[in-house]
Structure formats: C-alpha cells, structure tokens
C-alpha cells in the first residue's frame with residue numbers, strides 16, 4: 001500500500017479539495033483507496049459522507065491513530081491511503097509526512113503561502129520524505145499566457161528544492177460546486193478544464209508515489225495550462 005499525505009500549514013490552501021479529488025480519482029482508476037481524515041474539522045469526511053458509501057473508504061481519525069490505521073488498511077488489502085491534514089497543529093502534519101511515501105505540498109501563488117511552503121518543504125526534507133509541490137487556486141491563463149503571479153511563484157518555489165508539478169490547479173468554480181455534492185470534478189464536469197487538471201495531475205504524481213518516475217527537474221519549468 002502507498003500513502004499520500006496532502007499538506008500545507010496554511011488553512012484554505014486547498015488540501016481538502018485536492019485530497020478528495022485525488023482519492024476519488026484513484027478509486028475510479030481501480031485502486032482500493034482510503035481517505036484518512038486527520039483534520040478535526042472533518043471537511044473531507046463531510047464530502048465523502050455525501051456519497052453514501054460509494055467511493056473511497058473513509059477513516060476519521062486523529063494523527064496519533066495513523067500508524068494503526070495504516071496497518072489495518074494494509075491488512076485489508078488497500079492499495080492507497082490519502083491523508084487529508086489540518087493546517088495546525090504542526091505535529092499532526094508532521095506525523096502524516098512521516099508516514100507518507102509522497103507528500104503533496106499544496107501552495108497558492110501568494111507570498112504568505114510560498115513563505116510557508118519553504119518551511120514545510122524543509123520539514124519534509126529533514127524527515128527524509130519525498131515531496132512535490134502543487135500550485136493551487138492559481139489564476140487561469142489569459143490569452144494563452146501564464147499569469148505573472150504564477151511564473152513568479154514557480155520561480156520562488158525553486159528555492160524549496162522540491163519539484164513543482166507542471167500541472168497546476170486553477171481557481172475554478174467546478175472545484176467548489178463538485179465538492180458540495182460529494183463529487184470529484186471529473187464526475188461533476190467530465191472533460192472540463194478542472195477535470196483535465198486533476199486527471200493530468202494524478203498521471204504525474206501516481207508514478208512518483210509508486211516510485212517509478214523518471215525524474216525530470218520540474219522546478220525549472222513553468223506550470224502548464
């Protein structure tokens with residue numbers, strides 16, 4: 001079983017939105033998937049409960065129960081555990097990092113998010129874990145041009161030393177609407193730009209998670225789409 005931790009010390013970065021979308025995408029791709037919600041706000045749990053049991057399994061637990069939940073999930077033959085983490089306390093996020101094969105560090109293209117991401121990336125590195133940064137709620141391209149705020153964020157994030165996924169998640173209404181119905185954007189609006197982003201992001205991070213990636217230096221590349 002592989003474990004993916006979705007992290008950011010910033011509230012509102014998009015952790016829950018991404019966790020839920022990735023967990024459902026993996027489930028629909030045929031992986032036996034569990035979403036471990038260690039955030040006491042239980043936002044991811046609220047979303048998955050709206051599905052009435054159709055979709056990824058759900059574990060509403062504290063960070064302290066992660067280890068035993070992983071053992072149980074492994075024994076139950078699960079393929080993937082996605083952990084949705086709280087912004088605080090930091091120790092809970094670090095416990096998720098410690099148990100992850102891959103950490104997805106969610107970061108909006110803003111000064112405060114980037115400053116926080118630099119510290120989180122350092123913590124992931126210190127704990128010897130693998131990580132990838134995903135830009136979240138980025139403004140969409142205009143006239144096929146990448147907004148300068150995204151280019152600047154990509155440049156600043158190079159200093160984390162952590163690769164940046166070339167697929168960024170844009171600020172799109174579909175991410176808010178779908179989640180209100182317990183659905184991923186791929187189920188809600190198949191073929192939409194939002195659905196395409198999640199599909200392409202999953203295609204990029206799944207090989208990293210499985211340890212099969214051919215490592216490109218993604219940091220130097222601008223985010224696509």
Ligand SMILES: Nc1ncnc2c1ncn2[C@@H]1O[C@H](COP(=O)(O)OP(=O)(O)O)[C@@H](O)[C@H]1O
Nearest residue numbers: 011012013014015016017137170171172175176
């Ligand atoms: N890509 C996106 N586009 C538009 N709204 C988003 C996107 N990602 C998250 N949001 C919205 O931003 C808010 C915070 O997102 P959430 O996933 O709960 O963040 P976190 O779990 O990091 O606190 C929610 O209202 C959510 O609907």
Ligand SMILES: [Mg+2]
Nearest residue numbers: 015016039043
């Ligand atoms: Mg959340």
